[in-house]
Amino acid sequence: MTSQQSPAQLEKQEIWQKDRDHFMHPWTDFSTFKETGSMVFHRADGVSLQDADGKRYLDGIGGLWCVNIGYGRDEIAEAVAAQIRDIPYFSTFGHHTTAPAARLAAKLAELAPGDLNHVFYGCGGSVANDTAVRMIHFYFNQLGKTSKKQIISRIDGYHGSTYMAMSITGVEFDHIGFDIDRQLVHHISCPNPYRRPEEQSLEAFCDEKVKELEDKILELGPDNVAAFFAEPIMGAGGVIVPPEGYHRKTLEVCRKYDVLYVSDEVVTAFGRLGHMFASEDEFGIVPDIITCAKGLTSGYLPLGATIFSDRIYEVISEPQADGAIFTHGFTYSGHPVSCAAGLKNIEIMEREGLCDHVKDVGAYFESRIKALSDLEIVGDIRGRKFMMCLENVADKATRELIAPEAKVGNRIADECQKRGLIVRPLAHMNILSPTLILTREHVDFVADTLRESIEAATASLKADGYLPR
CATH class of the missing domain: 3.40.640.10 (Type I PLP-dependent aspartate aminotransferase-like (Major domain))
Known part of the structure; x- marks a missing residue:
């Protein structure tokens, strides 16, 4: 920390440090945690999260399959x-x-x-x-x-x-x-x-x-x-x-x-x-x-x-x-x-008729996500309504997986995060379980961002030798 840091930056650093030193997280990856620590979220409303730097993200995983009515009610x-x-x-x-x-x-x-x-x-x-x-x-x-x-x-x-x-x-x-x-x-x-x-x-x-x-x-x-x-x-x-x-x-x-x-x-x-x-x-x-x-x-x-x-x-x-x-x-x-x-x-x-909303917009969400099946590494897209998974593979014909050390799910999640979307990486898969109040405009953002992110991850996998160029 330096004297040039703002109060908000100092608070973020304090929280990051205390979290890293004392908070034992569920499902911690200790191969990276001690160095990178945790991403600090500060606020949430509707379908979105805001980090300690003020950047907003659409929450594509609904907290953990659970923030169904959205944040800030x-x-x-x-x-x-x-x-x-x-x-x-x-x-x-x-x-x-x-x-x-x-x-x-x-x-x-x-x-x-x-x-x-x-x-x-x-x-x-x-x-x-x-x-x-x-x-x-x-x-x-x-x-x-x-x-x-x-x-x-x-x-x-x-x-x-x-x-x-x-x-x-x-x-x-x-x-x-x-x-x-x-x-x-x-x-x-x-x-x-x-x-x-x-x-x-x-x-x-x-x-x-x-x-x-x-x-x-x-x-x-x-x-x-x-x-x-x-x-x-x-x-x-x-x-x-x-x-x-x-x-x-x-x-x-x-x-x-x-x-x-x-x-x-x-x-x-x-x-x-x-x-x-x-x-x-x-x-x-x-x-x-x-x-x-x-x-x-x-x-x-x-x-x-x-x-x-x-x-x-x-x-x-x-x-x-x-x-x-x-x-x-x-x-x-x-x-x-x-x-x-x-x-x-x-x-x-x-x-608010949320179940009917899910039947309507959830069906649109399902169709937009399934349309990503044309992407090179997307082998399977499955699920229903606001519960979807993309399984990424090295070869669609054989369903062979990409090498585990490539961490393809994490690559895609990281690319999404750069673009303001949180998705869940799970080995070679990515899971979506957003809040149930998404609009069609939100769905379009999720689908378009995922497409860009999977394309970017595919390029990096090729550059690193995990996929043929």
């Missing part, structure tokens, strides 16, 4: 402030509650499909999935089926980063250097149509993946398998949209063997695909449990929920013995301020 701030003044916190253990917790639970039951009428609160998606596992084990214990403990999920499925949620997660990269429970959790193949054999039809591919689930249940023994966890569209694993009928058929398999079906809607719920919940409205299934978080408050405050069926509730709500209680929960379960934010968030979504 005064109504949320006012609802939160009012609740803090009324009652900022009280324990919901035992038989205590607050109005926001009760009202939001009723609202979620109204919005959720089928008989999913009961809500257990946590602080995020990882905890919602951990709660689902404990609840499922308790449920089968109550029924006397005490051997039903095994969990099945999918390679490249993402379910969180607590110990159990990360064990259920099938993204192998996320397991490097860490332990997970490989005795309780078992993974079957990712239903990624892009990576199926060239001669295989989508229908045959779907049937193969469904059969793999059934075969795994039979291998483990139906009396030992408790649940199948599945995202409607796999998010952090690369925005994988399973083939038509996959979810319906896997649900039928689960029903056949008394295996509970958990639909992880941490990403897809609250408008991302144009529905409050995607399980039934987009994919035609009513699961036993839906887990959600992120868009529940649009990221304004931490909150997650495990929403479960009448059938499960009727079993777990029966006392297991004299004086016994359901001993699961968290200090912040049903936190009134977070629940107030969730209620106001849903009110805004409904009043």
Whole structure:
């Protein structure tokens, strides 16, 4: 720092230094972090972020799949402030509650499909999935089926980063250097149509993946398998949209063997695909449990929920013995301020018709992004509405990947950032999950900027010898 630096520059340097020295970030890349530190954001409004130097960026990833109603909503701030003044916190253990917790639970039951009428609160998606596992084990214990403990999920499925949620997660990269429970959790193949054999039809591919689930249940023994966890569209694993009928058929398999079906809607719920919940409205299934978080408050405050069926509730709500209680929960379960934010968030979504907006502008977004498939390195573009992924390859015909050390996803993200757009790099992929209030003009900026950025990244890959000139 020098005496010529402005107060704003001095503050930026101070924050950068304190962050680098003391803030342990999620998913830190230590090969670069100690040198480059973090990008410091200062403000946000609408669809945009502003860094500490005053440069604005369109947020193409919605915070982290979550700022659905956009930034700077005064109504949320006012609802939160009012609740803090009324009652900022009280324990919901035992038989205590607050109005926001009760009202939001009723609202979620109204919005959720089928008989999913009961809500257990946590602080995020990882905890919602951990709660689902404990609840499922308790449920089968109550029924006397005490051997039903095994969990099945999918390679490249993402379910969180607590110990159990990360064990259920099938993204192998996320397991490097860490332990997970490989005795309780078992993974079957990712239903990624892009990576199926060239001669295989989508229908045959779907049937193969469904059969793999059934075969795994039979291998483990139906009396030992408790649940199948599945995202409607796999998010952090690369925005994988399973083939038509996959979810319906896997649900039928689960029903056949008394295996509970958990639909992880941490990403897809609250408008991302144009529905409050995607399980039934987009994919035609009513699961036993839906887990959600992120868009529940649009990221304004931490909150997650495990929403479960009448059938499960009727079993777990029966006392297991004299004086016994359901001993699961968290200090912040049903936190009134977070629940107030969730209620106001849903009110805004409904009043402004945000789901209909996503069906309209989201379809335009999908079409504009898919038009980038003519670019030299773009092998696959997949997703729906405001949930899209570009997979970059060295050869479109063979689907061979560019060398990992080229960091193609990061190159593209860096080029986008230079041009005022934030996209998410994920190895050889780039993911888009913007706020749901984008206009068509915003969509055009995203698509045009991506095109320029991919072209610039392609040129640099050729110059560095990762692609033929």
